[in-house]
Amino acid sequence: MTKREIKPLKGPIEALVKVPGSKSITQRALICAALAEGESILEDALRSEDPDLLAQALAATGVRVEFSETALKIGGIGGSPRLSGKEIFMGNNGTGARFFLAYASLGKGTPIVLTGTKRLCERPFKSLIEALRAWGASLSCLEKEGFLPIKIAGGGLSGGEVSLSVSESSQFLSALLLVGPYTREPAVIKLSSPLVSRPYVDLTLAVMEIFGAEVEEREETFLVHQQKYQARHYQIEADASSASYFLAAAALVGGQVTVANLPKDSLQGDAAFAGILSRMGCEVTYDKGVTVTRDPKISLRGIDINMGRYPDLVPTLAVVAAKAKGKTIIRGVPHLRFKETDRLKAVATELRKCEVPVEELEDGLIIEGTDNIKGAEIETYDDHRIAMAFAILGLVVEGMVILNPGCVAKSFPNFWEILGTLYA
Numbered sequence: 001m002t003k004r005e006i007k008p009l010k011g012p013i014e015a016l017v018k019v020p021g022s023k024s025i026t027q028r029a030l031i032c033a034a035l036a037e038g039e040s041i042l043e044d045a046l047r048s049e050d051p052d053l054l055a056q057a058l059a060a061t062g063v064r065v066e067f068s069e070t071a072l073k074i075g076g077i078g079g080s081p082r083l084s085g086k087e088i089f090m091g092n093n094g095t096g097a098r099f100f101l102a103y104a105s106l107g108k109g110t111p112i113v114l115t116g117t118k119r120l121c122e123r124p125f126k127s128l129i130e131a132l133r134a135w136g137a138s139l140s141c142l143e144k145e146g147f148l149p150i151k152i153a154g155g156g157l158s159g160g161e162v163s164l165s166v167s168e169s170s171q172f173l174s175a176l177l178l179v180g181p182y183t184r185e186p187a188v189i190k191l192s193s194p195l196v197s198r199p200y201v202d203l204t205l206a207v208m209e210i211f212g213a214e215v216e217e218r219e220e221t222f223l224v225h226q227q228k229y230q231a232r233h234y235q236i237e238a239d240a241s242s243a244s245y246f247l248a249a250a251a252l253v254g255g256q257v258t259v260a261n262l263p264k265d266s267l268q269g270d271a272a273f274a275g276i277l278s279r280m281g282c283e284v285t286y287d288k289g290v291t292v293t294r295d296p297k298i299s300l301r302g303i304d305i306n307m308g309r310y311p312d313l314v315p316t317l318a319v320v321a322a323k324a325k326g327k328t329i330i331r332g333v334p335h336l337r338f339k340e341t342d343r344l345k346a347v348a349t350e351l352r353k354c355e356v357p358v359e360e361l362e363d364g365l366i367i368e369g370t371d372n373i374k375g376a377e378i379e380t381y382d383d384h385r386i387a388m389a390f391a392i393l394g395l396v397v398e399g400m401v402i403l404n405p406g407c408v409a410k411s412f413p414n415f416w417e418i419l420g421t422l423y424a
């Protein structure tokens with residue numbers, strides 16, 4: 001694919017944008033709808049590489065998946081996936097792969113192999129695999145223990161008490177919770193490490209409740225009741241992580257951007273990004289959607305923040321910090337090294353190409369803001385969030401940012417179209 005040039009924007013900007021449905025909510029709803037009996041309709045479900053790959057994988061287990069203009073229709077199987085012996089390719093979809101691994105372990109039939117890109121097969125799965133095996137899952141790693149590709153023979157899940165480490169990813173916990181209503185005995189999940197990215201677990205609990213399941217949480221233990229999911233007609237809200245790029249544009253360039261379809265009472269942790277921008281000197285209002293305004297006469301200021309709850313916002317925050325007065329210290333995100341790429345290394349390396357001083361920490365970054373951000377040819381590492389964050393930085397560089405645009409298809413296929421509207 002030809003590289004894309006992003007040229008600086010003479011501000012102040014004034015824009016109103018709409019972003020696609022939440023990737024995290026869509027993938028949760030897909031699993032719940034697949035396990036429920038009957039037809040669910042997922043309005044405004046995200047149509048992008050990751051959820052499409054998960055939907056295809058579910059269809060290979062007997063789930064009916066129909067795409068309409070604005071919704072996904074899911075014919076649920078009532079609890080027992082059919083394993084057809086096929087190889088399931090999940091791309092670099094970490095969430096979908098972890099969720100599908102637990103889901104398929106409920107199934108029966110001919111063993112299947114779950115695999116993905118080279119990078120997905122380097123990302124951590126060990127603690128989830130061990131927990132599923134403790135629940136009786138028959139799983140064999142075909143190359144390296146604890147990693148994909150993995151053979152899933154199914155046979156159902158016993159449930160009962162299991163210990164789970166969640167220091168590398170909250171997705172391991174979300175995966176066990178989502179299948180919890182379908183284990184033979186009530187599922188009792190005890191955490192054996194501090195939990196990263198906690199808002200995503202809250203999102204899992206919220207979507208499970210919407211589909212009729214109940215979870216009790218006591219200290220670091222989760223008890224999943226045995227209610228089955230109910231088919232639902234469910235309206236999926238806009239993706240707060242995708243919204244962050246356009247809110248960041250207002251912060252960087254100056255002016256005002258409204259994300260019209262992001263609700264004030266969003267279920268998503270990443271909706272906190274507007275509040276982070278307000279700490280850096282922006283004004284935030286909630287009327288029809290979320291509006292971020294920065295008076296061009298007021299400079300952005302650096303902040304010291306633990307981003308452990310919001311890992312996906314770090315690339316966006318980092319490019320805003322590049323222009324903020326003083327230092328921005330981003331802490332609490334060692335798990336960024338396990339994403340589509342090692343995002344701490346990637347963000348530090350690419351910001352340095354733009355002559356932004358950065359110190360890479362074990363668990364974060366220290367960024368020294370500057371008014372002289374230079375354009376550069378940016379390596380995206382095939383990571384949609386690196387591409388989108390540095391595209392937004394391109395709005396305020398001297399020169400231009402040049403990068404490979406294709407990887408945004410993972411979560412935000414029309415990102416470039418919306419970015420183009422900022423120049424109008």
Ligand SMILES: O=C(O)C1=C[C@@H](OP(=O)(O)O)[C@@H](O)[C@H](O)C1
Pocket residue numbers: 023024025095168169170171174196197200311312335
């Ligand atoms: O559960 C989810 O939908 C997600 C959880 C997060 O991962 P970690 O829990 O591994 O931080 C996040 O990075 C990812 O984009 C989506």
Ligand SMILES: C=C(OP(=O)(O)O)C(=O)O
Pocket residue numbers: 092093094095096312339340385411
């Ligand atoms: C890390 C991400 O997703 P996943 O873990 O599902 O690949 C992301 O969307 O930034």
